[in-house]
Amino acid sequence: MSIRRRGIVRCALAVATSVLATVGLGVTTVAPAQADVNTSPNYLVVYDNNIENWLPASCADGYLFDRLLTYLKTRPKSPDIFTVQQISNQTQLNTLLKRLSDDLPGTYAGKIAIADPGSMGYTSTCGKLKNQQTNAVIYRSDRFTFEDSTSWRSDAPENYDTGVGGCQNLEPTRSSQDRVQNIAVRLHDNVRGEDVSVASIHWPTGTWYGPTCAPENMNEANQAMDRLGGTLKIVAGDTNAKPSSTNWWRNARDYGFRDPIAEQCGAAACSSAYNTTTNNRIDFVLVKSGNGFSNVATITEAMTGGAYSEHRAVTAYVNY
Numbered sequence: 001m002s003i004r005r006r007g008i009v010r011c012a013l014a015v016a017t018s019v020l021a022t023v024g025l026g027v028t029t030v031a032p033a034q035a036d037v038n039t040s041p042n043y044l045v046v047y048d049n050n051i052e053n054w055l056p057a058s059c060a061d062g063y064l065f066d067r068l069l070t071y072l073k074t075r076p077k078s079p080d081i082f083t084v085q086q087i088s089n090q091t092q093l094n095t096l097l098k099r100l101s102d103d104l105p106g107t108y109a110g111k112i113a114i115a116d117p118g119s120m121g122y123t124s125t126c127g128k129l130k131n132q133q134t135n136a137v138i139y140r141s142d143r144f145t146f147e148d149s150t151s152w153r154s155d156a157p158e159n160y161d162t163g164v165g166g167c168q169n170l171e172p173t174r175s176s177q178d179r180v181q182n183i184a185v186r187l188h189d190n191v192r193g194e195d196v197s198v199a200s201i202h203w204p205t206g207t208w209y210g211p212t213c214a215p216e217n218m219n220e221a222n223q224a225m226d227r228l229g230g231t232l233k234i235v236a237g238d239t240n241a242k243p244s245s246t247n248w249w250r251n252a253r254d255y256g257f258r259d260p261i262a263e264q265c266g267a268a269a270c271s272s273a274y275n276t277t278t279n280n281r282i283d284f285v286l287v288k289s290g291n292g293f294s295n296v297a298t299i300t301e302a303m304t305g306g307a308y309s310e311h312r313a314v315t316a317y318v319n320y
Contacts, residue, residue: 049313118176133179154180163209201237214248
């Protein structure tokens with residue numbers, strides 16, 4: 001038998017052995033795909049999630065954020081941009097950056113709104129980990145070079161207990177609301193050769209009459225993007241306001257932002273399949289100056305094998 005033929009036989013035997021090893025009781029199991037980096041200059045892989053402090057299993061009430069991290073490993077492309085809300089502090093961000101860099105192709109860096117947020121005064125079995133909340137932008141440092149950043153506070157009515165008065169920065173004295181400190185960065189995309197600006201936002205809840213000021217908060221996010229500039233502008237996060245609340249979503253459209261989920265479902269008010277919380281769609285990726293999207297999804301519990309946060313993540317491939 002020739003050397004070439006022996007090689008062919010060995011290859012055939014190896015393939016047959018592999019197939020037999022993965023077939024049992026008539027069911028073929030396929031190993032999950034592994035993520036690769038996005039090397040295309042034409043689009044960015046973007047994710048957003050309110051990670052609810054990435055709590056340990058002992059006090060997470062079944063919401064295991066590791067499920068989302070494991071899901072990311074199975075996707076064709078690892079995130080280029082990952083905006084997160086309700087991250088505890090700089091220490092937790094550093095841990096998440098290391099985890100992403102270890103688990104996924106690519107190397108990750110990030111900017112946090114407040115490194116050591118004030119206490120929200122919760123009584124929680126998770127202690128300080130849940131009491132500190134702020135926001136961050138995570139990006140692939142092997143693709144992007146950090147250039148600049150800006151941070152600003154989300155607004156609520158002057159009297160946030162009654163919802164009366166003009167919109168102003170939410171800074172109550174009885175509990176920290178550092179969770180509504182937003183952060184935006186300008187990055188140079190070394191693959192594309194252009195700049196992209198990205199904001200991670202978190203607006204006040206109804207407890208503080210936050211939706212009343214959603215239009216002003218969208219206006220301030222748009223201003224932040226204008227300050228930073230860039231070919232592509234992405235505002236992503238937890239608005240605590242539905243698209244129908246106080247016209248903020250319509251204002252965003254007027255500013256030039258597009259909503260990939262709305263374009264996929266065909267309306268601002270999508271079906272419950274697109275909800276990011278139990279009853280509402282309040283988490284968004286909004287894109288200005290882009291040229292369309294692909295691979296748009298709300299990441300459900302069925303996709304990750306179980307609950308990972310009280311907020312579902314949103315993802316899209318965003319075209320330049």
